[in-house]
Amino acid sequence: MAESEGWDAVTTRRLSAEIEYSQPVIYKHFASLDDLYEAVALQSFTELSDALREARGVAGLDDVRAVAQAYLDFADEHPALYEAMFTRSTRLPFGDSETPAALTAAFAELRAGIASVAQGRDVDTLTEVFWAALHGLVSLQRGGRLRHGAEDGRLGLLVESLSL
């Protein structure tokens, strides 16, 4: 529903009609809509992890580029899920001790993708910058802020810069 009509179209009334229950039943499972977004975000993070893991190790492409491309593809194919992960879910922190496993797993995949080109640099920091650049590309492109047709050029430049 969110993928086809956007998250604003996902109301508790429409949801309840879809599951053929009354509206208040939703609040027996989620304290609020934000909690529902959070649940969707968590599931989506493991989906993203899987996609990134499969991207590594394929022949003819270095891991950094493959993981980056897989990240962008995931965001492109599941815009609503990506929005739930990064825009609508307000509280899913990373640094804390209570970081959900799905989030650390996704981070670990990114880290595994770029670790080989770290060259003595701090891998965690490098991964964060890598992640930020990818997320920025997704976010800006989604808003129409980047030139069309230059996607490969941007990705190539990014990978090349971080690989040195």
Next chain:
Amino acid sequence: MAESEGWDAVTTRRLSAEIEYSQPVIYKHFASLDDLYEAVALQSFTELSDALREARGVAGLDDVRAVAQAYLDFADEHPALYEAMFTRSTRLPFGDSETPAALTAAFAELRAGIASVAQGRDVDTLTEVFWAALHGLVSLQRGGRLRHGAEDGRLGLLVESLSL
């Protein structure tokens, strides 16, 4: 109002009370709330441009680093404005011919900041990647997805990577 209580607290009724007019008057000036976000976003883009321009050319710091730091500072000091620019305003495209001047001006500032280290690479593409990385850092940090205390490390690594 948005800065202190968040954009959700900015309702047409509260706005009308603030300006001491009735609610429908707002719709004589803006066709919708989205149009109002857009107006805020446009103004904020020129504010950002000014901040970036002032950052360049200061002694003892290379332009890339200075502009990047100014960008992050702006986002940190005006979280609601930044949100209006990149999250709430849905239609403010860049690539089109009707790109508002405020947006191209901001892009030009980023470009001027990083042009000196382009080294033969396409400057527009480099600027887009630069911008994406900065926006990603802002966005992820805002969501609590990055480690606290490592801000300088990330910025340093980013600038160093793109400067090669």
Next chain:
DNA sequence: CTCAAACCATAGCATCGCTAGTTGTTATAG
């Protein structure tokens, strides 16, 4: 068979963005 505990629906609250209809005021034409 009884009774309590889940479970779920009806109805409603407060609030939202937005609009139709109306009234009060100002500017203009005769």
Next chain:
DNA sequence: CTATAACAACTAGCGATGCTATGGTTTGAG
């Protein structure tokens, strides 16, 4: 000076939202 047109702003309301209080129905244990 008056009548009329134009404008500007307000009152009231519509549909829809997230969320909740209340009450009925089913289930299962003793």
